[in-house]
Amino acid sequence: MDKRNQSTVTEFLLLGFGDLHNFKILVFTLFLIVHVAALMANVLVIVLVGVTPSLHSPMYFFLSQLSFCEILFTSNIVPTMLWLILEGGGKVSVARCICQFYLLGVPTIAQCLLLAAMSFDRHVAICRPLHYVTIMTFSHQLLMVTSCWLLGFTLALFIYLSLSKLMYCGINTINHFYCDVAPLLRLSCSSTSFAELVTAMVAFPVILSPFTLIVATYISIIQTILKIPTSTGRHKAFSTCSSHLIIVCTYYGTLSSIYIFPPRDNSINVNKALSVLYTLVTPLFNPLIYSLRNQDIKGAICKYFQYLSLWKATET
Known part of the structure:
Protein backbone atom coordinates (compact mmCIF):
# COMPACT_ATOMS: atom_id res chain seq x y z
CA MET A 1 0.00 0.00 0.00
CA ASP A 2 1.22 3.50 -0.79
CA LYS A 3 2.22 5.21 2.43
CA ARG A 4 0.70 8.44 1.20
CA ASN A 5 -2.76 6.84 1.32
CA GLN A 6 -2.40 5.97 5.00
CA SER A 7 -3.68 8.18 7.77
CA THR A 8 -1.35 10.88 9.05
CA VAL A 9 0.42 10.07 12.30
CA THR A 10 0.18 12.71 15.02
CA GLU A 11 1.63 10.65 17.87
CA PHE A 12 4.54 8.27 18.32
CA LEU A 13 4.51 5.26 20.62
CA LEU A 14 7.74 5.10 22.61
CA LEU A 15 8.26 1.53 23.80
CA GLY A 16 10.90 2.45 26.36
CA PHE A 17 12.30 -0.65 28.04
CA GLY A 18 9.19 -2.76 27.46
CA ASP A 19 7.55 -4.66 30.27
CA LEU A 20 10.03 -4.92 33.14
CA HIS A 21 7.54 -6.96 35.23
CA ASN A 22 8.66 -7.12 38.86
CA PHE A 23 11.82 -5.09 38.19
CA LYS A 24 9.92 -1.93 37.24
CA ILE A 25 10.15 -0.20 40.64
CA LEU A 26 13.75 -1.30 41.14
CA VAL A 27 14.91 0.07 37.78
CA PHE A 28 12.87 3.26 38.27
CA THR A 29 14.40 3.83 41.73
CA LEU A 30 17.94 3.14 40.53
CA PHE A 31 17.64 5.48 37.54
CA LEU A 32 16.01 8.18 39.67
CA ILE A 33 18.83 8.02 42.24
CA VAL A 34 21.49 8.30 39.53
CA HIS A 35 19.59 11.18 37.87
CA VAL A 36 19.24 13.15 41.11
CA ALA A 37 22.90 12.49 41.97
CA ALA A 38 23.97 13.73 38.52
CA LEU A 39 21.89 16.91 38.87
CA MET A 40 23.25 17.60 42.36
CA ALA A 41 26.86 16.95 41.30
CA ASN A 42 26.65 19.27 38.31
CA VAL A 43 24.83 21.99 40.24
CA LEU A 44 27.51 21.72 42.95
CA VAL A 45 30.25 22.25 40.34
CA ILE A 46 28.50 25.36 38.99
CA VAL A 47 27.96 26.79 42.48
CA LEU A 48 31.54 26.09 43.58
CA VAL A 49 33.01 27.70 40.47
CA GLY A 50 30.76 30.72 40.95
CA VAL A 51 31.43 31.37 44.66
CA THR A 52 35.05 30.19 45.08
CA PRO A 53 37.66 32.82 44.06
CA SER A 54 40.38 30.19 43.59
CA LEU A 55 38.23 28.54 40.90
CA LEU A 63 33.90 23.15 33.37
CA SER A 64 30.86 24.97 34.79
CA GLN A 65 29.49 25.37 31.26
CA LEU A 66 30.08 21.66 30.70
CA SER A 67 28.05 20.91 33.84
CA PHE A 68 25.27 23.19 32.59
CA CYS A 69 25.22 21.17 29.35
CA GLU A 70 24.84 17.97 31.37
CA ILE A 71 21.95 19.44 33.38
CA LEU A 72 20.05 20.47 30.23
CA PHE A 73 20.79 17.16 28.53
CA THR A 74 19.76 14.81 31.33
CA SER A 75 16.75 16.93 32.35
CA ASN A 76 15.39 16.60 28.82
CA ILE A 77 15.76 12.82 28.50
CA VAL A 78 15.56 11.20 31.95
CA PRO A 79 12.04 12.37 33.03
CA THR A 80 10.62 10.78 29.87
CA MET A 81 12.67 7.66 30.54
CA LEU A 82 11.31 7.37 34.09
CA TRP A 83 7.74 7.91 32.89
CA LEU A 84 8.11 5.18 30.26
CA ILE A 85 9.48 2.77 32.88
CA LEU A 86 6.42 3.23 35.08
CA GLU A 87 3.93 3.11 32.21
CA GLY A 88 5.65 0.38 30.19
CA GLY A 89 5.63 2.70 27.17
CA GLY A 90 3.73 5.81 26.21
CA LYS A 91 2.60 8.14 23.45
CA VAL A 92 4.10 11.53 22.61
CA SER A 93 3.04 13.95 19.92
CA VAL A 94 5.15 14.30 16.79
CA ALA A 95 5.81 17.97 17.58
CA ARG A 96 6.94 17.13 21.12
CA CYS A 97 9.15 14.33 19.82
CA ILE A 98 10.94 16.59 17.35
CA CYS A 99 11.24 19.29 20.02
CA GLN A 100 12.83 16.76 22.40
CA PHE A 101 15.42 15.94 19.76
CA TYR A 102 16.17 19.67 19.33
CA LEU A 103 16.68 20.05 23.08
CA LEU A 104 18.92 16.98 22.90
CA GLY A 105 20.96 18.42 20.05
CA VAL A 106 21.69 21.84 21.59
CA PRO A 107 23.71 20.66 24.63
CA THR A 108 25.28 17.83 22.61
CA ILE A 109 26.71 20.25 20.04
CA ALA A 110 27.67 22.78 22.71
CA GLN A 111 29.45 20.10 24.74
CA CYS A 112 31.50 18.91 21.75
CA LEU A 113 32.65 22.48 21.15
CA LEU A 114 33.28 23.17 24.85
CA LEU A 115 35.53 20.11 25.11
CA ALA A 116 37.55 21.54 22.21
CA ALA A 117 37.69 24.93 23.96
CA MET A 118 38.96 23.24 27.12
CA SER A 119 41.69 21.45 25.15
CA PHE A 120 42.74 24.79 23.64
CA ASP A 121 42.90 26.26 27.15
CA ARG A 122 45.16 23.40 28.32
CA HIS A 123 47.31 23.82 25.20
CA VAL A 124 47.90 27.50 25.89
CA ALA A 125 48.54 26.85 29.61
CA ILE A 126 51.22 24.21 28.94
CA CYS A 127 52.69 25.16 25.56
CA ARG A 128 52.53 28.95 25.90
CA PRO A 129 52.46 29.64 29.65
CA LEU A 130 54.01 33.12 29.39
CA HIS A 131 51.18 34.25 27.10
CA TYR A 132 48.37 32.46 28.95
CA VAL A 133 47.03 35.52 30.80
CA THR A 134 46.99 37.68 27.68
CA ILE A 135 45.41 35.00 25.48
CA MET A 136 42.82 33.54 27.87
CA THR A 137 41.28 36.82 28.99
CA PHE A 138 37.73 36.80 30.37
CA SER A 139 36.40 38.45 27.19
CA HIS A 140 38.07 35.69 25.16
CA GLN A 141 36.57 33.02 27.42
CA LEU A 142 33.14 34.61 27.15
CA LEU A 143 33.44 34.79 23.36
CA MET A 144 34.36 31.11 23.14
CA VAL A 145 31.53 29.99 25.42
CA THR A 146 28.97 32.22 23.68
CA SER A 147 30.07 30.86 20.30
CA CYS A 148 29.66 27.27 21.54
CA TRP A 149 26.10 27.92 22.71
CA LEU A 150 25.10 29.97 19.65
CA LEU A 151 26.37 27.23 17.34
CA GLY A 152 24.53 24.67 19.46
CA PHE A 153 21.21 26.48 19.17
CA THR A 154 21.69 27.38 15.49
CA LEU A 155 22.97 24.07 14.11
CA ALA A 156 20.40 22.05 16.06
CA LEU A 157 17.73 24.40 14.69
CA PHE A 158 18.69 23.50 11.11
CA ILE A 159 18.07 19.80 11.85
CA TYR A 160 14.85 20.63 13.73
CA LEU A 161 13.45 22.62 10.79
CA SER A 162 14.32 19.86 8.32
CA LEU A 163 12.65 17.22 10.52
CA SER A 164 9.55 19.36 11.13
CA LYS A 165 8.82 19.33 7.38
CA LEU A 166 8.58 15.53 7.27
CA MET A 167 5.25 13.70 7.17
CA TYR A 168 4.50 10.56 9.18
CA CYS A 169 1.94 7.87 8.41
CA GLY A 170 1.44 4.17 9.01
CA ILE A 171 3.86 2.76 11.60
CA ASN A 172 4.36 5.08 14.59
CA THR A 173 6.36 2.88 16.99
CA ILE A 174 9.80 3.92 18.25
CA ASN A 175 11.62 1.15 20.11
CA HIS A 176 13.55 3.52 22.35
CA PHE A 177 13.09 5.75 25.41
CA TYR A 178 13.63 9.10 23.66
CA CYS A 179 13.19 10.64 20.24
CA ASP A 180 16.33 10.46 18.13
CA VAL A 181 16.99 11.45 14.54
CA ALA A 182 17.36 7.91 13.13
CA PRO A 183 13.85 6.63 14.02
CA LEU A 184 12.32 9.96 13.00
CA LEU A 185 13.85 9.61 9.55
CA ARG A 186 13.00 5.91 9.36
CA LEU A 187 9.31 6.39 10.15
CA SER A 188 8.73 9.25 7.73
CA CYS A 189 6.56 8.52 4.69
CA SER A 190 7.85 11.57 2.81
CA SER A 191 11.25 12.11 1.21
CA THR A 192 13.98 12.29 3.86
CA SER A 193 16.89 13.12 1.53
CA PHE A 194 17.02 16.81 2.52
CA ALA A 195 16.75 16.07 6.25
CA GLU A 196 19.47 13.40 5.95
CA LEU A 197 21.72 15.84 4.10
CA VAL A 198 21.22 18.57 6.72
CA THR A 199 21.81 16.10 9.55
CA ALA A 200 25.03 14.84 7.96
CA MET A 201 26.27 18.35 7.22
CA VAL A 202 25.76 19.28 10.88
CA ALA A 203 26.68 16.06 12.67
CA PHE A 204 29.98 15.09 11.05
CA PRO A 205 31.70 18.51 11.34
CA VAL A 206 30.39 18.97 14.88
CA ILE A 207 31.77 15.62 16.01
CA LEU A 208 34.91 15.32 13.89
CA SER A 209 36.17 18.93 13.86
CA PRO A 210 36.36 19.38 17.66
CA PHE A 211 37.76 15.86 18.04
CA THR A 212 40.46 16.60 15.44
CA LEU A 213 41.33 19.83 17.26
CA ILE A 214 41.50 17.98 20.59
CA VAL A 215 43.82 15.32 19.14
CA ALA A 216 46.06 17.96 17.56
CA THR A 217 46.31 20.02 20.75
CA TYR A 218 47.11 16.97 22.87
CA ILE A 219 49.83 15.86 20.48
CA SER A 220 51.40 19.28 20.95
CA ILE A 221 50.81 19.13 24.72
CA ILE A 222 52.46 15.71 25.04
CA GLN A 223 55.44 16.84 22.99
CA THR A 224 55.85 19.87 25.26
CA ILE A 225 55.48 17.84 28.45
CA LEU A 226 58.12 15.32 27.37
CA LYS A 227 60.58 18.19 27.02
CA ILE A 228 60.14 19.19 30.70
CA PRO A 229 63.41 18.21 32.42
CA THR A 230 62.04 17.17 35.85
CA SER A 231 59.69 14.26 36.54
CA THR A 232 57.79 16.41 39.05
CA GLY A 233 57.10 19.02 36.38
CA ARG A 234 55.98 16.38 33.90
CA HIS A 235 53.66 14.78 36.45
CA LYS A 236 52.11 18.14 37.35
CA ALA A 237 51.54 18.99 33.68
CA PHE A 238 49.97 15.59 32.96
CA SER A 239 47.71 15.85 36.02
CA THR A 240 46.20 19.12 34.78
CA CYS A 241 45.12 17.41 31.55
CA SER A 242 44.22 13.91 32.72
CA SER A 243 40.68 14.71 33.91
CA HIS A 244 39.79 16.47 30.67
CA LEU A 245 41.30 13.67 28.61
CA ILE A 246 39.29 11.02 30.49
CA ILE A 247 36.06 12.95 29.89
CA VAL A 248 36.89 13.41 26.19
CA CYS A 249 37.51 9.67 25.75
CA THR A 250 34.33 8.74 27.65
CA TYR A 251 32.13 11.29 25.87
CA TYR A 252 33.35 10.66 22.33
CA GLY A 253 33.47 6.91 22.94
CA THR A 254 29.78 6.72 23.84
CA LEU A 255 28.79 9.34 21.25
CA SER A 256 30.54 7.54 18.39
CA SER A 257 29.21 4.14 19.47
CA ILE A 258 25.64 5.47 19.21
CA TYR A 259 25.81 7.76 16.16
CA ILE A 260 28.93 6.98 14.11
CA PHE A 261 29.25 3.21 14.67
CA PRO A 262 25.76 2.23 15.88
CA PRO A 263 24.84 -1.39 16.67
CA ARG A 264 22.91 -3.34 14.06
CA ASP A 265 19.12 -3.23 14.03
CA ASN A 266 18.93 -6.58 15.80
CA SER A 267 21.04 -5.18 18.64
CA ILE A 268 18.47 -2.64 19.84
CA ASN A 269 19.05 -3.65 23.48
CA VAL A 270 22.75 -2.86 23.08
CA ASN A 271 21.81 0.53 21.66
CA LYS A 272 19.51 1.20 24.60
CA ALA A 273 22.23 0.20 27.06
CA LEU A 274 24.70 2.57 25.39
CA SER A 275 22.07 5.31 25.42
CA VAL A 276 21.51 4.80 29.16
CA LEU A 277 25.25 5.15 29.67
CA TYR A 278 25.27 8.29 27.51
CA THR A 279 22.21 10.00 28.99
CA LEU A 280 22.28 8.86 32.62
CA VAL A 281 25.72 7.70 33.75
CA THR A 282 28.01 10.09 31.84
CA PRO A 283 26.39 13.26 33.32
CA LEU A 284 27.24 11.87 36.77
CA PHE A 285 30.64 10.55 35.74
CA ASN A 286 32.01 13.87 34.43
CA PRO A 287 31.73 16.00 37.61
CA LEU A 288 32.93 13.08 39.72
CA ILE A 289 36.08 12.76 37.60
CA TYR A 290 36.92 16.42 38.09
CA SER A 291 35.99 16.36 41.78
CA LEU A 292 37.99 13.24 42.65
CA ARG A 293 41.06 14.10 40.58
CA ASN A 294 41.26 17.85 41.19
CA GLN A 295 42.72 19.24 44.40
CA ASP A 296 41.22 22.71 43.89
CA ILE A 297 37.66 21.40 43.64
CA LYS A 298 38.15 18.97 46.54
CA GLY A 299 39.48 21.86 48.61
CA ALA A 300 36.50 24.04 47.66
CA ILE A 301 34.09 21.23 48.62
CA CYS A 302 35.78 20.83 52.01
CA LYS A 303 35.62 24.59 52.66
CA TYR A 304 31.95 24.63 51.62
CA PHE A 305 30.98 21.88 54.06
CA GLN A 306 33.10 23.46 56.80
CA TYR A 307 31.23 26.70 56.24
CA LEU A 308 27.90 24.86 56.45
CA SER A 309 28.90 23.14 59.70
CA LEU A 310 30.02 26.44 61.23
CA TRP A 311 26.80 28.13 60.09
CA LYS A 312 24.68 25.38 61.66
CA ALA A 313 26.74 25.60 64.87
CA THR A 314 26.12 29.35 65.14
CA GLU A 315 22.41 28.86 64.47
CA THR A 316 22.08 26.36 67.31
Missing part, protein backbone atom coordinates in the same frame (compact mmCIF):
# COMPACT_ATOMS: atom_id res chain seq x y z
CA HIS A 56 37.81 31.73 38.87
CA SER A 57 40.00 30.55 36.01
CA PRO A 58 39.27 29.63 32.37
CA MET A 59 39.45 25.88 32.98
CA TYR A 60 36.80 25.95 35.71
CA PHE A 61 34.67 28.45 33.79
CA PHE A 62 34.54 25.98 30.90
Whole structure:
Protein backbone atom coordinates (compact mmCIF):
# COMPACT_ATOMS: atom_id res chain seq x y z
CA MET A 1 0.00 0.00 0.00
CA ASP A 2 1.22 3.50 -0.79
CA LYS A 3 2.22 5.21 2.43
CA ARG A 4 0.70 8.44 1.20
CA ASN A 5 -2.76 6.84 1.32
CA GLN A 6 -2.40 5.97 5.00
CA SER A 7 -3.68 8.18 7.77
CA THR A 8 -1.35 10.88 9.05
CA VAL A 9 0.42 10.07 12.30
CA THR A 10 0.18 12.71 15.02
CA GLU A 11 1.63 10.65 17.87
CA PHE A 12 4.54 8.27 18.32
CA LEU A 13 4.51 5.26 20.62
CA LEU A 14 7.74 5.10 22.61
CA LEU A 15 8.26 1.53 23.80
CA GLY A 16 10.90 2.45 26.36
CA PHE A 17 12.30 -0.65 28.04
CA GLY A 18 9.19 -2.76 27.46
CA ASP A 19 7.55 -4.66 30.27
CA LEU A 20 10.03 -4.92 33.14
CA HIS A 21 7.54 -6.96 35.23
CA ASN A 22 8.66 -7.12 38.86
CA PHE A 23 11.82 -5.09 38.19
CA LYS A 24 9.92 -1.93 37.24
CA ILE A 25 10.15 -0.20 40.64
CA LEU A 26 13.75 -1.30 41.14
CA VAL A 27 14.91 0.07 37.78
CA PHE A 28 12.87 3.26 38.27
CA THR A 29 14.40 3.83 41.73
CA LEU A 30 17.94 3.14 40.53
CA PHE A 31 17.64 5.48 37.54
CA LEU A 32 16.01 8.18 39.67
CA ILE A 33 18.83 8.02 42.24
CA VAL A 34 21.49 8.30 39.53
CA HIS A 35 19.59 11.18 37.87
CA VAL A 36 19.24 13.15 41.11
CA ALA A 37 22.90 12.49 41.97
CA ALA A 38 23.97 13.73 38.52
CA LEU A 39 21.89 16.91 38.87
CA MET A 40 23.25 17.60 42.36
CA ALA A 41 26.86 16.95 41.30
CA ASN A 42 26.65 19.27 38.31
CA VAL A 43 24.83 21.99 40.24
CA LEU A 44 27.51 21.72 42.95
CA VAL A 45 30.25 22.25 40.34
CA ILE A 46 28.50 25.36 38.99
CA VAL A 47 27.96 26.79 42.48
CA LEU A 48 31.54 26.09 43.58
CA VAL A 49 33.01 27.70 40.47
CA GLY A 50 30.76 30.72 40.95
CA VAL A 51 31.43 31.37 44.66
CA THR A 52 35.05 30.19 45.08
CA PRO A 53 37.66 32.82 44.06
CA SER A 54 40.38 30.19 43.59
CA LEU A 55 38.23 28.54 40.90
CA HIS A 56 37.81 31.73 38.87
CA SER A 57 40.00 30.55 36.01
CA PRO A 58 39.27 29.63 32.37
CA MET A 59 39.45 25.88 32.98
CA TYR A 60 36.80 25.95 35.71
CA PHE A 61 34.67 28.45 33.79
CA PHE A 62 34.54 25.98 30.90
CA LEU A 63 33.90 23.15 33.37
CA SER A 64 30.86 24.97 34.79
CA GLN A 65 29.49 25.37 31.26
CA LEU A 66 30.08 21.66 30.70
CA SER A 67 28.05 20.91 33.84
CA PHE A 68 25.27 23.19 32.59
CA CYS A 69 25.22 21.17 29.35
CA GLU A 70 24.84 17.97 31.37
CA ILE A 71 21.95 19.44 33.38
CA LEU A 72 20.05 20.47 30.23
CA PHE A 73 20.79 17.16 28.53
CA THR A 74 19.76 14.81 31.33
CA SER A 75 16.75 16.93 32.35
CA ASN A 76 15.39 16.60 28.82
CA ILE A 77 15.76 12.82 28.50
CA VAL A 78 15.56 11.20 31.95
CA PRO A 79 12.04 12.37 33.03
CA THR A 80 10.62 10.78 29.87
CA MET A 81 12.67 7.66 30.54
CA LEU A 82 11.31 7.37 34.09
CA TRP A 83 7.74 7.91 32.89
CA LEU A 84 8.11 5.18 30.26
CA ILE A 85 9.48 2.77 32.88
CA LEU A 86 6.42 3.23 35.08
CA GLU A 87 3.93 3.11 32.21
CA GLY A 88 5.65 0.38 30.19
CA GLY A 89 5.63 2.70 27.17
CA GLY A 90 3.73 5.81 26.21
CA LYS A 91 2.60 8.14 23.45
CA VAL A 92 4.10 11.53 22.61
CA SER A 93 3.04 13.95 19.92
CA VAL A 94 5.15 14.30 16.79
CA ALA A 95 5.81 17.97 17.58
CA ARG A 96 6.94 17.13 21.12
CA CYS A 97 9.15 14.33 19.82
CA ILE A 98 10.94 16.59 17.35
CA CYS A 99 11.24 19.29 20.02
CA GLN A 100 12.83 16.76 22.40
CA PHE A 101 15.42 15.94 19.76
CA TYR A 102 16.17 19.67 19.33
CA LEU A 103 16.68 20.05 23.08
CA LEU A 104 18.92 16.98 22.90
CA GLY A 105 20.96 18.42 20.05
CA VAL A 106 21.69 21.84 21.59
CA PRO A 107 23.71 20.66 24.63
CA THR A 108 25.28 17.83 22.61
CA ILE A 109 26.71 20.25 20.04
CA ALA A 110 27.67 22.78 22.71
CA GLN A 111 29.45 20.10 24.74
CA CYS A 112 31.50 18.91 21.75
CA LEU A 113 32.65 22.48 21.15
CA LEU A 114 33.28 23.17 24.85
CA LEU A 115 35.53 20.11 25.11
CA ALA A 116 37.55 21.54 22.21
CA ALA A 117 37.69 24.93 23.96
CA MET A 118 38.96 23.24 27.12
CA SER A 119 41.69 21.45 25.15
CA PHE A 120 42.74 24.79 23.64
CA ASP A 121 42.90 26.26 27.15
CA ARG A 122 45.16 23.40 28.32
CA HIS A 123 47.31 23.82 25.20
CA VAL A 124 47.90 27.50 25.89
CA ALA A 125 48.54 26.85 29.61
CA ILE A 126 51.22 24.21 28.94
CA CYS A 127 52.69 25.16 25.56
CA ARG A 128 52.53 28.95 25.90
CA PRO A 129 52.46 29.64 29.65
CA LEU A 130 54.01 33.12 29.39
CA HIS A 131 51.18 34.25 27.10
CA TYR A 132 48.37 32.46 28.95
CA VAL A 133 47.03 35.52 30.80
CA THR A 134 46.99 37.68 27.68
CA ILE A 135 45.41 35.00 25.48
CA MET A 136 42.82 33.54 27.87
CA THR A 137 41.28 36.82 28.99
CA PHE A 138 37.73 36.80 30.37
CA SER A 139 36.40 38.45 27.19
CA HIS A 140 38.07 35.69 25.16
CA GLN A 141 36.57 33.02 27.42
CA LEU A 142 33.14 34.61 27.15
CA LEU A 143 33.44 34.79 23.36
CA MET A 144 34.36 31.11 23.14
CA VAL A 145 31.53 29.99 25.42
CA THR A 146 28.97 32.22 23.68
CA SER A 147 30.07 30.86 20.30
CA CYS A 148 29.66 27.27 21.54
CA TRP A 149 26.10 27.92 22.71
CA LEU A 150 25.10 29.97 19.65
CA LEU A 151 26.37 27.23 17.34
CA GLY A 152 24.53 24.67 19.46
CA PHE A 153 21.21 26.48 19.17
CA THR A 154 21.69 27.38 15.49
CA LEU A 155 22.97 24.07 14.11
CA ALA A 156 20.40 22.05 16.06
CA LEU A 157 17.73 24.40 14.69
CA PHE A 158 18.69 23.50 11.11
CA ILE A 159 18.07 19.80 11.85
CA TYR A 160 14.85 20.63 13.73
CA LEU A 161 13.45 22.62 10.79
CA SER A 162 14.32 19.86 8.32
CA LEU A 163 12.65 17.22 10.52
CA SER A 164 9.55 19.36 11.13
CA LYS A 165 8.82 19.33 7.38
CA LEU A 166 8.58 15.53 7.27
CA MET A 167 5.25 13.70 7.17
CA TYR A 168 4.50 10.56 9.18
CA CYS A 169 1.94 7.87 8.41
CA GLY A 170 1.44 4.17 9.01
CA ILE A 171 3.86 2.76 11.60
CA ASN A 172 4.36 5.08 14.59
CA THR A 173 6.36 2.88 16.99
CA ILE A 174 9.80 3.92 18.25
CA ASN A 175 11.62 1.15 20.11
CA HIS A 176 13.55 3.52 22.35
CA PHE A 177 13.09 5.75 25.41
CA TYR A 178 13.63 9.10 23.66
CA CYS A 179 13.19 10.64 20.24
CA ASP A 180 16.33 10.46 18.13
CA VAL A 181 16.99 11.45 14.54
CA ALA A 182 17.36 7.91 13.13
CA PRO A 183 13.85 6.63 14.02
CA LEU A 184 12.32 9.96 13.00
CA LEU A 185 13.85 9.61 9.55
CA ARG A 186 13.00 5.91 9.36
CA LEU A 187 9.31 6.39 10.15
CA SER A 188 8.73 9.25 7.73
CA CYS A 189 6.56 8.52 4.69
CA SER A 190 7.85 11.57 2.81
CA SER A 191 11.25 12.11 1.21
CA THR A 192 13.98 12.29 3.86
CA SER A 193 16.89 13.12 1.53
CA PHE A 194 17.02 16.81 2.52
CA ALA A 195 16.75 16.07 6.25
CA GLU A 196 19.47 13.40 5.95
CA LEU A 197 21.72 15.84 4.10
CA VAL A 198 21.22 18.57 6.72
CA THR A 199 21.81 16.10 9.55
CA ALA A 200 25.03 14.84 7.96
CA MET A 201 26.27 18.35 7.22
CA VAL A 202 25.76 19.28 10.88
CA ALA A 203 26.68 16.06 12.67
CA PHE A 204 29.98 15.09 11.05
CA PRO A 205 31.70 18.51 11.34
CA VAL A 206 30.39 18.97 14.88
CA ILE A 207 31.77 15.62 16.01
CA LEU A 208 34.91 15.32 13.89
CA SER A 209 36.17 18.93 13.86
CA PRO A 210 36.36 19.38 17.66
CA PHE A 211 37.76 15.86 18.04
CA THR A 212 40.46 16.60 15.44
CA LEU A 213 41.33 19.83 17.26
CA ILE A 214 41.50 17.98 20.59
CA VAL A 215 43.82 15.32 19.14
CA ALA A 216 46.06 17.96 17.56
CA THR A 217 46.31 20.02 20.75
CA TYR A 218 47.11 16.97 22.87
CA ILE A 219 49.83 15.86 20.48
CA SER A 220 51.40 19.28 20.95
CA ILE A 221 50.81 19.13 24.72
CA ILE A 222 52.46 15.71 25.04
CA GLN A 223 55.44 16.84 22.99
CA THR A 224 55.85 19.87 25.26
CA ILE A 225 55.48 17.84 28.45
CA LEU A 226 58.12 15.32 27.37
CA LYS A 227 60.58 18.19 27.02
CA ILE A 228 60.14 19.19 30.70
CA PRO A 229 63.41 18.21 32.42
CA THR A 230 62.04 17.17 35.85
CA SER A 231 59.69 14.26 36.54
CA THR A 232 57.79 16.41 39.05
CA GLY A 233 57.10 19.02 36.38
CA ARG A 234 55.98 16.38 33.90
CA HIS A 235 53.66 14.78 36.45
CA LYS A 236 52.11 18.14 37.35
CA ALA A 237 51.54 18.99 33.68
CA PHE A 238 49.97 15.59 32.96
CA SER A 239 47.71 15.85 36.02
CA THR A 240 46.20 19.12 34.78
CA CYS A 241 45.12 17.41 31.55
CA SER A 242 44.22 13.91 32.72
CA SER A 243 40.68 14.71 33.91
CA HIS A 244 39.79 16.47 30.67
CA LEU A 245 41.30 13.67 28.61
CA ILE A 246 39.29 11.02 30.49
CA ILE A 247 36.06 12.95 29.89
CA VAL A 248 36.89 13.41 26.19
CA CYS A 249 37.51 9.67 25.75
CA THR A 250 34.33 8.74 27.65
CA TYR A 251 32.13 11.29 25.87
CA TYR A 252 33.35 10.66 22.33
CA GLY A 253 33.47 6.91 22.94
CA THR A 254 29.78 6.72 23.84
CA LEU A 255 28.79 9.34 21.25
CA SER A 256 30.54 7.54 18.39
CA SER A 257 29.21 4.14 19.47
CA ILE A 258 25.64 5.47 19.21
CA TYR A 259 25.81 7.76 16.16
CA ILE A 260 28.93 6.98 14.11
CA PHE A 261 29.25 3.21 14.67
CA PRO A 262 25.76 2.23 15.88
CA PRO A 263 24.84 -1.39 16.67
CA ARG A 264 22.91 -3.34 14.06
CA ASP A 265 19.12 -3.23 14.03
CA ASN A 266 18.93 -6.58 15.80
CA SER A 267 21.04 -5.18 18.64
CA ILE A 268 18.47 -2.64 19.84
CA ASN A 269 19.05 -3.65 23.48
CA VAL A 270 22.75 -2.86 23.08
CA ASN A 271 21.81 0.53 21.66
CA LYS A 272 19.51 1.20 24.60
CA ALA A 273 22.23 0.20 27.06
CA LEU A 274 24.70 2.57 25.39
CA SER A 275 22.07 5.31 25.42
CA VAL A 276 21.51 4.80 29.16
CA LEU A 277 25.25 5.15 29.67
CA TYR A 278 25.27 8.29 27.51
CA THR A 279 22.21 10.00 28.99
CA LEU A 280 22.28 8.86 32.62
CA VAL A 281 25.72 7.70 33.75
CA THR A 282 28.01 10.09 31.84
CA PRO A 283 26.39 13.26 33.32
CA LEU A 284 27.24 11.87 36.77
CA PHE A 285 30.64 10.55 35.74
CA ASN A 286 32.01 13.87 34.43
CA PRO A 287 31.73 16.00 37.61
CA LEU A 288 32.93 13.08 39.72
CA ILE A 289 36.08 12.76 37.60
CA TYR A 290 36.92 16.42 38.09
CA SER A 291 35.99 16.36 41.78
CA LEU A 292 37.99 13.24 42.65
CA ARG A 293 41.06 14.10 40.58
CA ASN A 294 41.26 17.85 41.19
CA GLN A 295 42.72 19.24 44.40
CA ASP A 296 41.22 22.71 43.89
CA ILE A 297 37.66 21.40 43.64
CA LYS A 298 38.15 18.97 46.54
CA GLY A 299 39.48 21.86 48.61
CA ALA A 300 36.50 24.04 47.66
CA ILE A 301 34.09 21.23 48.62
CA CYS A 302 35.78 20.83 52.01
CA LYS A 303 35.62 24.59 52.66
CA TYR A 304 31.95 24.63 51.62
CA PHE A 305 30.98 21.88 54.06
CA GLN A 306 33.10 23.46 56.80
CA TYR A 307 31.23 26.70 56.24
CA LEU A 308 27.90 24.86 56.45
CA SER A 309 28.90 23.14 59.70
CA LEU A 310 30.02 26.44 61.23
CA TRP A 311 26.80 28.13 60.09
CA LYS A 312 24.68 25.38 61.66
CA ALA A 313 26.74 25.60 64.87
CA THR A 314 26.12 29.35 65.14
CA GLU A 315 22.41 28.86 64.47
CA THR A 316 22.08 26.36 67.31
